[in-house]
Amino acid sequence: MSPAMPASNLLLVECVPVASLPLMSRTKSSHRIHAVLSLGAMGAALMGGCGPQDLPVDGAEVGEAAQEIVGGTTTAITNAPWQVSLRTASGAHFCGGAILGQWYVLTAQHCVAGRNPATVSLGAGSATRSLMTSTGQVVQVADFLLHPGYIPSTLDMDVALVRLASPLTLNATTVKGITMATAADVTAGRTNVGVIATATGWGGLVPFGAPQDDLRTVDLPISAYTNAAPPLTASMIAAGGVAGQSICHGDSGGPLVVNGASGKLLAGLTSWTAGCGQANHPSVFARVSAIEPWVTNIRSRPVTPRLSEVLSVPTAGQWLHRSFTVAAGTPSLNVRLSGGTGDANLYVHTAAPPTSTFVCTSTDGGTAEYCSIPSPAAGTWYVSVHNPTSIANVTLRATTY
Known part of the structure; x- marks a missing residue:
């Protein structure tokens, strides 16, 4: 901080x-x-x-x-x-x-x-x-x-x-x-x-x-x-x-x-x-x-898409985890939830789930969540989505520059 x-x-x-x-x-x-x-x-x-x-x-x-x-x-x-x-x-x-x-x-x-x-x-x-x-x-x-x-x-x-x-x-x-x-x-x-x-x-x-x-x-x-x-x-x-x-x-x-x-x-x-x-x-x-x-x-x-997925989870309280590799020298990692209905929270981290250590969290309420991470470390990154309520047709996107 x-x-x-x-x-x-x-x-x-x-x-x-x-x-x-x-x-x-x-x-x-x-x-x-x-x-x-x-x-x-x-x-x-x-x-x-x-x-x-x-x-x-x-x-x-x-x-x-x-x-x-x-x-x-x-x-x-x-x-x-x-x-x-x-x-x-x-x-x-x-x-x-x-x-x-x-x-x-x-x-x-x-x-x-x-x-x-x-x-x-x-x-x-x-x-x-x-x-x-x-x-x-x-x-x-x-x-x-x-x-x-x-x-x-x-x-x-x-x-x-x-x-x-x-x-x-x-x-x-x-x-x-x-x-x-x-x-x-x-x-x-x-x-x-x-x-x-x-x-x-x-x-x-x-x-x-x-x-x-x-x-x-x-x-x-x-x-x-x-x-x-x-x-x-x-x-x-x-x-x-x-x-x-x-x-x-x-x-x-x-x-x-x-x-x-x-x-x-x-x-x-x-x-x-x-x-x-x-x-x-x-x-x-x-x-x-x-x-x-x-x-x-x-x-x-x-501009390289790392994730692009539409999420629908009818049961509240679920976790979804995705992973991808970031190359050395990458200037920016950007992860976004958008659209759809319900409430979903976004967590971006380098430790394999489950974990309580996150590089970025976004919990604004609703489905509009965002993380921008400058100079991300090389290696495996994880994106986790938790839905306090059911969600439908929520787009998850991760991009590296």
Whole structure:
């Protein structure tokens, strides 16, 4: 279990409706979310997929109380065609993201850790969220692939890949992948201190204001941010620090973009801020060049189904066990229960059943259960399903990336 986030002025810039907080044993993010909510309650200061064919980039309301780009202006989707909105089952925006290709989107891990992808969709192709279904594209999410180096207490390696259930239709104007910055781009000075970067996102214009319907943008100079608390790591990049200009709640996971040798580069993903629009407190982003090799490796690999089975068990209290082998170097193991009727719980483990030692458990109630396991150990893995009530037509799926 990850340690709880210490009480500090760290502000996550995700929008998270209280009703959506996960009630499950995958608690890596729940400590963090509760810490932020408790700060707000006390009136604390605002600190706010496929395989190799997908690798090339296309070239030619957590809440009603949310915040967003501070000091920016509205912008057209053609200026940021890689921008997406992560949406709850009701269609409420809670985080942003950046399109890499037709199957994959990058976002902040604190946006998706502990969530079930069955409850998340993604909107692309429209700067106006209310028009997303009519003028843009809305697709369902298949899996979250979590970076194994993520530390919730400091938001180090705050990165996750979103694998889509169906591909985006890419074009050259409104839905387009963006190239990730690499170590070579850093060496070339494209993310040096003083370089002007651009952040985009949706949300409120004032602290705890209503989310905006139209996409907004702000230019922020990249900063050393030597007084950051917690201190920046090699996987973070800061930008801003000018009074009245920053990212804020509702922008998490969204892109920070710089100029590259032959086009725009994704330099960062919105992560946290010590104050929305406060002077001398830049916004902090996950540094994309630090995780580019991890992303490129995943996108070059095939998506491999390990289990796909429809379960119907008329008698309550039964256990079903399945097993499969995971190869060394596998970046992610994702297991999901969905559909059907009844109540089933999910357990994923490396010890042969029966056992009480599990790598991941999901017991939300109903049949929607999910586990995402980064860098699973090589060897035999077991998936166990227990049904407190009878179940019918429940799909069990396990996938490796």
